[in-house]
Amino acid sequence: MGRTIYYTAMSVDGFIADPQGSLGWLDGLDHDPDGLLGWTAFDASVGSFVMGRATFDWLLSGPLADPTTPWPHRQPGWVLTHRPVERVPEGARLTFTDAPLGEVVAAAREAAAEADVWIAGGGVLASALARAGLVDEIWLSVAPVALGGGAPVLPAAAPLRLVQEGRNGDFAALRYVVGPQPS
Amino acid sequence: MGRTIYYTAMSVDGFIADPQGSLGWLDGLDHDPDGLLGWTAFDASVGSFVMGRATFDWLLSGPLADPTTPWPHRQPGWVLTHRPVERVPEGARLTFTDAPLGEVVAAAREAAAEADVWIAGGGVLASALARAGLVDEIWLSVAPVALGGGAPVLPAAAPLRLVQEGRNGDFAALRYVVGPQPS
Numbered sequence: 001m002g003r004t005i006y007y008t009a010m011s012v013d014g015f016i017a018d019p020q021g022s023l024g025w026l027d028g029l030d031h032d033p034d035g036l037l038g039w040t041a042f043d044a045s046v047g048s049f050v051m052g053r054a055t056f057d058w059l060l061s062g063p064l065a066d067p068t069t070p071w072p073h074r075q076p077g078w079v080l081t082h083r084p085v086e087r088v089p090e091g092a093r094l095t096f097t098d099a100p101l102g103e104v105v106a107a108a109r110e111a112a113a114e115a116d117v118w119i120a121g122g123g124v125l126a127s128a129l130a131r132a133g134l135v136d137e138i139w140l141s142v143a144p145v146a147l148g149g150g151a152p153v154l155p156a157a158a159p160l161r162l163v164q165e166g167r168n169g170d171f172a173a174l175r176y177v178v179g180p181q182p183s
Numbered sequence: 184m185g186r187t188i189y190y191t192a193m194s195v196d197g198f199i200a201d202p203q204g205s206l207g208w209l210d211g212l213d214h215d216p217d218g219l220l221g222w223t224a225f226d227a228s229v230g231s232f233v234m235g236r237a238t239f240d241w242l243l244s245g246p247l248a249d250p251t252t253p254w255p256h257r258q259p260g261w262v263l264t265h266r267p268v269e270r271v272p273e274g275a276r277l278t279f280t281d282a283p284l285g286e287v288v289a290a291a292r293e294a295a296a297e298a299d300v301w302i303a304g305g306g307v308l309a310s311a312l313a314r315a316g317l318v319d320e321i322w323l324s325v326a327p328v329a330l331g332g333g334a335p336v337l338p339a340a341a342p343l344r345l346v347q348e349g350r351n352g353d354f355a356a357l358r359y360v361v362g363p364q365p366s
Contacts, residue, residue, distance in 0.1 A: 012323070012359070013337050014197030028364070127331070140195070144343040144359060148310070148335075154196050160327040165348065165355045170364060172348045174355050176195070176327060181211070181353060 002112050003136040004050075004105065006119040006126045007042055008153065009171070011143050015150035016123055021058065025145050030169030037139050037164070037173040046075055047115025048108040052125035053081035064089055075118075076111050078104050080125060105134045127156035135178050137163075142172040185295050186319040187233075187288060189302040189309045190225055191336065192354075194326050198333035199306055204241065208328050213352030220322050220347070220356040229258055230298025231291040235308035236264035247272055258301075259294050261287050263308060288317045310339035318361050320346075325355040 009026060010016050018025055033039040056079045063069065071092040082098045097104055108117045119126050119135060129135050138160065164175035192209060193199050201208055216222040239262045246252065254275040265281045280287055291300045302309050302318060312318050321343065323336070347358035
């Protein structure tokens with residue numbers, strides 16, 4: 001069976017967006033999509049995704065602000081939200097839901113079949129899923145910048161195991177399995 | 184000339200102490216003092232250190248709470264503080280000072296001669312020094328745990344360059360030079 005993987009870039013000090021909600025601090029940094037924990041192989045392994053509403057809204061107001069920009073994900077996705085959505089990007093295969101997290105992940109898992117489920121963020125959703133025991137792995141591309149504040153990568157306590165580490169361009173690449181050290 | 188190095192352990196999400204001020208989350212984790220970014224070689228390279236008052240107080244109330252525990256550092260140290268100190272551990276070569284940061288680092292640098300100056304923490308002091316351009320490198324031993332909150336490793340914005348990365352026991356070992364990417 002596939003894994004549920006929280007895959008994200010973050011700053012050295014654990015933020016996924018700066019205090020203004022921007023990802024501009026990633027601009028100009030080198031990251032090879034075919035390198036360690038790169039997007040190409042990850043995307044190929046992903047069969048569905050789960051996304052928080054803030055992340056969806058950020059996509060629409062940022063990278064997809066121009067309505068002619070194509071939706072970037074081929075997989076079906078579930079967006080957790082309690083509020084109505086004004087615009088669904090063309091080509092997006094999205095389910096907007098306020099169902100319990102376990103049900104949402106189960107639906108995404110079923111859609112992914114043997115492939116992985118991508119937890120696309122943000123940190124609040126990833127934390128809720130981690131607390132519910134619904135995150136198998138965390139893949140971090142650590143940007144060479146301290147932000148000093150912003151949106152935390154995972155505002156929850158969780159034991160992890162480092163299973164892969166190295167470098168991709170300007171970034172450190174760290175892969176963790178969620179759970180205690182083997183005794 | 185030696186470097187000024189902020190050398191510390193932190194959680195994956197960028198905290199150097201948990202919300203209760205404890206380092207108990209480091210207990211039981213494997214870290215080889217002779218491994219990558221390990222203590223043995225680092226300590227040998229250090230000629231003096233600079234420490235914030237909160238870190239000093241934490242040492243005295245924690246690891247050195249038993250007054251028969253020997254002070255662990257052979258090097259002279261400068262402790263930044265505005266308040267009087269009740270107890271100076273036996274064997275400690277400490278200067279307590281509220282002088283400007285630049286003067287304190289200059290004094291520590293002079294004492295270290297060609298050796299490195301260790302910025303022993305905490306994050307508030309390291310951030311003040313980083314803002315003043317007084318930190319050359321940051322060496323991070325990243326523990327396999329998310330804390331979800333606590334004392335931030337570096338509550339300041341700073342561009343970094345990753346110059347070394349790898350593993351030491353259960354930890355990721357990341358070494359950064361402070362400053363922008365070379366263009």
